[in-house]
Amino acid sequence: MAGVGRRRRAARVALMPLPFQGHITPMLQLAGALHARGLAVTVLHTAFNAPDPTRHPGLSFVSVPDAIADAVAATANGGADRVAAMNAAVEAPGLAEGVRDALASLMRLGEEEGGEPRLACLVIDATLTAAQKAASGLGLPTLVLHTCSAACFRLFGSYDMLYDKGYLPAQESNLLLPVKELPPLQVRDLFDPSKLPNKEIGLKLLNLASETTASSSGAIFNTFGALEAQELEIIRNELAAKRIPIFAIGPLHKLTSIDGKGTSLLNQDCTCIEWLDTQESGCVLYVSFGSVVNVTLDQFTEIAWGLANSGKPFLWVVRPGLVLGVEKPELPEGFECAVEGRGKVIEWAPQQEVLAHSAISGFWTHNGWNSTLEGIFEGVPMLSKPHIGDQLVTGRYVEDRWKIGILLEGVLERGKIEKAITMLMEGKDGMEIRERAKDMKEKAQLCRESSGSSQQAVDNLVDRILSFSG
Ligand code: UDP
Numbered sequence: 001m002a003g004v005g006r007r008r009r010a011a012r013v014a015l016m017p018l019p020f021q022g023h024i025t026p027m028l029q030l031a032g033a034l035h036a037r038g039l040a041v042t043v044l045h046t047a048f049n050a051p052d053p054t055r056h057p058g059l060s061f062v063s064v065p066d067a068i069a070d071a072v073a074a075t076a077n078g079g080a081d082r083v084a085a086m087n088a089a090v091e092a093p094g095l096a097e098g099v100r101d102a103l104a105s106l107m108r109l110g111e112e113e114g115g116e117p118r119l120a121c122l123v124i125d126a127t128l129t130a131a132q133k134a135a136s137g138l139g140l141p142t143l144v145l146h147t148c149s150a151a152c153f154r155l156f157g158s159y160d161m162l163y164d165k166g167y168l169p170a171q172e173s174n175l176l177l178p179v180k181e182l183p184p185l186q187v188r189d190l191f192d193p194s195k196l197p198n199k200e201i202g203l204k205l206l207n208l209a210s211e212t213t214a215s216s217s218g219a220i221f222n223t224f225g226a227l228e229a230q231e232l233e234i235i236r237n238e239l240a241a242k243r244i245p246i247f248a249i250g251p252l253h254k255l256t257s258i259d260g261k262g263t264s265l266l267n268q269d270c271t272c273i274e275w276l277d278t279q280e281s282g283c284v285l286y287v288s289f290g291s292v293v294n295v296t297l298d299q300f301t302e303i304a305w306g307l308a309n310s311g312k313p314f315l316w317v318v319r320p321g322l323v324l325g326v327e328k329p330e331l332p333e334g335f336e337c338a339v340e341g342r343g344k345v346i347e348w349a350p351q352q353e354v355l356a357h358s359a360i361s362g363f364w365t366h367n368g369w370n371s372t373l374e375g376i377f378e379g380v381p382m383l384s385k386p387h388i389g390d391q392l393v394t395g396r397y398v399e400d401r402w403k404i405g406i407l408l409e410g411v412l413e414r415g416k417i418e419k420a421i422t423m424l425m426e427g428k429d430g431m432e433i434r435e436r437a438k439d440m441k442e443k444a445q446l447c448r449e450s451s452g453s454s455q456q457a458v459d460n461l462v463d464r465i466l467s468f469s470g
Contacts, residue, residue, distance in 0.1 A: 011469040012040040012117040018125040019049040021291035025263040025370050026147045026222045031059055032258035037462045040117040044102050055262045064098035087201050090127050100134035120469035126209040141217040141468050148369045150223050150231035152390035157210040169194035184400040189392045222250040225453040226443035247461040251373040254448045260352040268350040275344045279313055279359040286354050288317035289366040293387045294324045299412045304335050306417025313342040317349050362424050367394040379441030381405050381433045383424050404437040
């Protein structure tokens, strides 16, 4: 890895993720990449969804007292309402004070003669305005890590325009209308806050990324030039006017030594790798909807029979809580018999290892950004079924921009699922999709070579951080 073994320099960087899996993962990966470049690294975290420090011996961890766990649990559905849960975490009482005290203590340590490296800056999740205000009160610069795509950052900053121009609120009659300001998006790909129980909270959350970025000293994107060249160029130009540099340093999971086991909040069931070893090369569909998506019992049943009827071998992650209102859902009657020997169902997978396995030839995903990058890096074509927020944007990019997958639209129904799986894993259209996924894999690999754009961006980011430490 480029930069590893560079002289250790006397600067510390603090990082603070939003405490959900899809946000903790890239923040820890970034922490690992910065540590490998010689920076001292402290991760600030909440007790809620706390990372396990024993898995990261090179990093320091500081627990910030806050009331996130209570706040998230008190939201509707004990956190199953994603918008309410995220808002509860962002607004948690005591968060700003906790971050301020932790940063002040790190700053003091860095000022002692011959003591710890000086604290140069705080890297925050794009939603953490409270942490940014705490840092700014202490005169500490912040950098913002965007855990979604560059395309999604552009969309989230465009809601005023989307309402002004009448794209939103979405109407049945305009769902297929192209949003010409944000190609290739159509109205149906827009997360519509008007549909939420509390539109104002939705809009406020969508706006956070632009807000924190505008008050930051740099924006970090977990993406790479060959994937989102146009989007990055537009963002770079817009932020250059405010003298805010951007760093496209993805796919982060391949620019760090921190592996999937190190970032996972749930225990990964590795028996599935032994099972994959028994399958033929290039024939298994991997199915996972990430850490937070919920489906209804009806949708769950349709997914199960779609998989069974496809006749293809599959590995399906059914995480506890996946089905709304059911802690551990039972598979439909007759399902296990129907798929005997060619289907495996587990609660949580070592996903990066699974996607890299030679038996895997397709990924049915919700298009969470981490999962998408992990699939892209391994050249696995996708069956996309996005559910909410940024996933909708990514699903459209998978099908229309990168052309590396098929977007499942509308109601989940077993016949439609079976047809889409067959199309992805067999047939002429599927072959072209598979070829393009392989091409994208090569581009992703180039980015992480020592002269690649993402490695260089990490070097530039380290220089930026060092420039703050005086
Ligand atoms: N993941 C995992 N095992 C699983 C499913 C997912 O380790 O069975 C990991 C996956 O590798 C990814 C993260 O969980 O890094 C999910 O993040 P993503 O942004 O894709 O989705 P979210 O969970 O935020 O919706």
